[in-house]
Amino acid sequence: MNEQDYQIFFSEGMNCLEKKNYRKAQDLFSECYLEKKNFRTNYFLFEACYRQKDFKEACRLAQEYLVEYIKDNEKLKSLLVATVKSKNGIGAHKLYLNIKNYMTVNEKKFFLDIIVNEENKISKLDSENLAKKLKYCGLQETYLQKKILQESYGLPLKIFKRVARKILSDENVHQFIRISILDDLRELEDEQEINYLSIDNQITKLIPAKLHEFEQTSVYAALKHEILSRQNDDGNLLIWNEVKLKLRLLYPFEELIISDVRNWRKIFLLDNFEDTLPKDQVLAKSLEDIMVSWNIKKNMP
Secondary structure (H helix, E strand, C coil), X not given: CCHHHHHHHHHHHHHHHXXXXXXXXXXXXXXXXXXXXXXXXXXXXXXXXXXCCCHHHHHHHHHCCHHHHHHCHHHHHHHHHHHHHCCCHHHHHHXXXXXXXXXXXXHHHHHXXXXXXXXXXXXXXXXXXXXXXXXXXXXXXXHHHHHHHHHHCCCCHHHHHHHHHHHCCCCCCCHHHHHHHHHHXXXXXXXXXXXXXXXXXXXXXXXXXXXXXXXXXXHHXXXXXXXXXXXXXXXXXXXXXXXXXXXXXXXXXXXXXXXXXXXXXXXXXXXXXXXXXXXXXXHHHHHHHHHHHHHCCCCCC
16 A cells, blocks of 8 residues: 555545444554554544444554553543443553543542443443352353453442452462452552462462552562573573463462572472472472463363
């Protein structure tokens, strides 16, 4: 597509938007966006998707120029509405909390009201059914627990928090699911104390809002540097991805458990496994078993 064709497609896309032919506008702007990625085209493509209620695609597009959407109040309003309507109200709240410190008092109220107003449009019956699925997700196989967790992000914030807190001590909920929910509550700045069942099957009382971010710890940085600084980049990346997942299973106690990063190969990759302390052998075996159970995929028809 040359520049002249691009301008013709773009102009036709604008005409289609004005005439409310959103499907055609999306097709035209998509062609333009493939040829020349820029915020201007991205936004009109977002608008075309938004107007025909393809909210998930609209949100996906906005992520590519998120700063630009955040800088403009009208665009941010559209993005927050689209996020809730794409059944990710929890994502809308996370975005709001990430940027609210840069808002005025009136802006904080304005944007929070937008999210809450959209949440109030969610069917009460749908919310009850989804909350029930999340509450009893431990009865399902792992692959279904993953699916239910993603669906639960469509719940209103208060309901999500209430149910999520309860299942953090459920031994039947997969460890990765519990960790994901705990981190969700941290991002949502939840200050209510919860009972959390950790990898060693111990119940600990935690306040999510006071927890650290997983990727900001010294042990995370040390392991990442130790692994990725070695030669053989492709192999190192695979190793790091495995180690990162296993390290995450220790959250939020990873810095207490992995006090000496020099032992990471023994614990995370089972190198010279027999030379480790009995308690480390138990931990390494537990991590491996959890990883295997997490990666089992159900054969779908």
